[in-house]
């Protein structure tokens with residue numbers, strides 16, 4: 501169960517040497533910390549979070565999982 505959620509909501513941070521930016525899914529960030537703060541994304545409303553715990557709290561509150 502948790503591995504499916506991980507695959508759906510977690511975006512790996514990829515550094516692009518050409519743009520000198522960090523890619524997280526389709527979004528771009530100038531710093532690694534910014535990228536890390538947006539690694540977890542809600543599949544319902546696309547809001548981003550820095551941890552799975554925050555995402556889970558958001559889902560429980562907003563989408564009543």
Ligand SMILES: [Zn+2]
Nearest residue numbers: 542544545546
């Ligand atoms: Zn949401």
